[in-house]
Amino acid sequence: MSEKNLKKDVWLNTYPILLWLISEPLVGLIDSRIASYLNIEVLSAVGIGETVYFVFIWIFVFLAYGTTPYVSELQASNQISKLNYFIMFGRRASIFIGCISCLLLVLFSDLLISLFEPTTEVTLKANSYLILRSIGLPFYLLNMHSTAVLRGMKHPKITLYSSIIVGVSNVILSFVLAVVFDFGIQGIAIASSISFVISALYSTKVLLNIQQQDDVFDVLVDKKEVSHKFFYVGFYIFVRSMFLTLFMAYLRNRASLMSMEEIALQHVLLQLWSFGYVFVDALAIAAQTLVSEYKTKFHDYRNSDLKKYLNKLTLRISVSLFVFSSIFLDTLITLITDKSLGQLIDFELRILFGLSLLIGSFAFLWDGVLLGLDKSREFSSLTIVSSIIGFISCSYFLNFENTLSSLWMGLNLSLVYRGVAGFLYQIRD
Template sequence: MPRIHPGWDSWGNAIWTFNSPSRPVRFSLTSPYDRDILDLAVPALAGLAAGPLVSLVDTAFVGQLGRVPLGALGVNTSIFSMTFVIFNFLAYGTTPRVGRAVGNDDRAEAGRVVVRALTLAVGAGIVALIVLQVLARPLLLLMGAGEELMAPALAYLRIRALAGPAVLLITASHGAFRGYQDTRTPMVVTLGFNVVNGGLDPLLIFVLDWGLAGAAAATAIGQWVGAIVFLLLLLKTRRDELGIALQWPDPRTLVPFLKVGRDLFLRTASLVGTMTLATAMAARVGVTAVAAHQVAAQLWMFLAVLVDAMAVAAQALVSKHLGADGPETARRVSNRLLQWGLAVGVALGLAFWALEPLLPGFFTDDPETLEALRSVYLFVVVLQPLNGLVFVWDGIFMGAEAFSYLAKAMIGTAAVSAAVLVLAPTMGWGLTGVWWGITILMAGRLLTLATPYVRETLFDSAPA
């Protein structure tokens, strides 16, 4: 029979050892890695939460304008997620490469990685801006925006698209600072430009009576403020400290970065594409459904981003320890991060379950939208522990630069989820069917990430 034994580890920390027939599994209340994890995760939490929090504020402000503006915001939120989040390789690809260079005490290489990331960010941002302006109407039609939503949605999209380069510069800058094991600087900058956004919202939406277009303008202005501050920090104020040389990168040095970008593009495009498809299917269910889905999705993403703070710590710490110490230390740190992720996910799920009687009414007072929102609220709650493990594992795999595996696993999982999502409107499953599709996506991610990690093959393939 398996038994649980209390005791202490070699650092003097209280632990329980679970003796199974195969191998012992140790659960510790404290760990020598906790300080490093929290030093990275807590500031990352504030920085990551700022954006979704302002999006929630945007949603609350726009919700006061009525059901149609709220639905138009929901459609646009998915489009911008699909357009810009697929370029998250500018952060996820930068962090482990900078982190590994820092672990090897090679600041010059870390600086070169940063310059490459910023160069790619500017180029990709300009392309994204042009594409969004040219294809604005077709994209909205593809997302299921009908005649009722088209005019306000089109105005919002064209204004917010002007911040395309700014968004990607911010993304690359986050990746750079995380690789330097610094999440405090991105936190301060992110909080700052989101305060600008949040402060401009009521002024532009209500005082100047710009409505939904005012929300778009507030977001775009805030993002450009953030991009400029990040550039000043990286290329001027802290340039020497970080080892950044103001030298145009050799185009050949961008090729390996672009290969990482390809894998992360496929991975993130599959993920965001599935979430975008979920919004499109909700729009096909009806205006009330997509309005409720907008609120539920924003709540879910806000909670997911809170857990993602642990993933940020995982990317930074795993890459650093692989560069400085090797796989054994990286695995010990990873195990502790997974424990933290699960605990945070459970806590968030319980907290939002307790807030269910109050929270939906904060975003809308439309009775039909409230009823639809409450029909899927339990999904938001139950998915949090799952998110806790999935997001941390994502960070661990990225820290180990297992980008190719992440891409392949995500494509397969997204395909299964997409099949369910497409059937939801036609089979009469409604908004509940859409959220079952999202649940299948997260369960598939858990399975595909856990398998190589449990088999202990992940760090064997990490770059030297």
């Protein structure tokens, strides 16, 4: 493949994912604005309900991360019958897991919400919000599966189109149901569920149309092998997600033991950090497909032009993020919040934040590459170990200085391990 075609292939598989990752938090902000228009109790209830909802579904990210590279491998090797069975199996598993998850959230919503110790009024609102929103969970997971399959088939634009459908329908329905028809927080929750029903139907219909073009039934499929692959990869990513979620929750919770200003600052810093790495995250998600396809066709990824280009692109992004955040972090904080929080940003915290983006960019890229190389066990283990390193490092530094800088030093150490181990894993046969 020529350098021009390589760059085009990377770009075409990356930009729809980048726009999707950027659009998701924007829709959440609009949702929060509608909630705040009603009253502060509704906003608090939505915040609690969303936290429980997204922490709960994050553990099912394997429906996306484990699916895309395997689909790419099967398509590149022209194993169409096995591919079609894998898609059907994943679709059924997504709906089943979604229904079980919905049932669990409905049964234990009171317990989960009580962990936040809200007022009685907020508890009632958050409970109704979580139950109504959980109804759309099977469709959320179905949409996640369908778009992941389509990315593996090199149709990443459907992920973006699906996100636009969710965003636009959610915003319109939230306003109409919550404000115009005065359903309040229940209207916001119902709007979310309906939007994922619409999006799941769209992405699944597109997938079925593409499958019909390639369908063949003349090859026997080892169903046991396919289902084993699904759960084998899923198990490792499931465990990995648990550790990563706990570590990120730890970074927030330890900040909550400091001053009110530091709690607010840590929240904003993590939001900015999440937004900063979407550029590399989009590249990493695209790499799942590109690396898997390259490995299947040409076998040797280690010495490939694709590897060199992905590394070069990540280096440019990471250096740009480091320089920009090191210079303008306090300005960004002031623009988002107020001047008092911006004044809490000292030189040490600014550099530590920038380093986390510099180092983390490569750690995130290796995630996508390892999945593309079918190294899900290594992908999982390096995140588990890095999370443990992060826990230990943060606790150690906090014993000497109970500041946000201690938490960000611990995060950086965990990312250093994740980056180094990820690099070594991807070059190992």
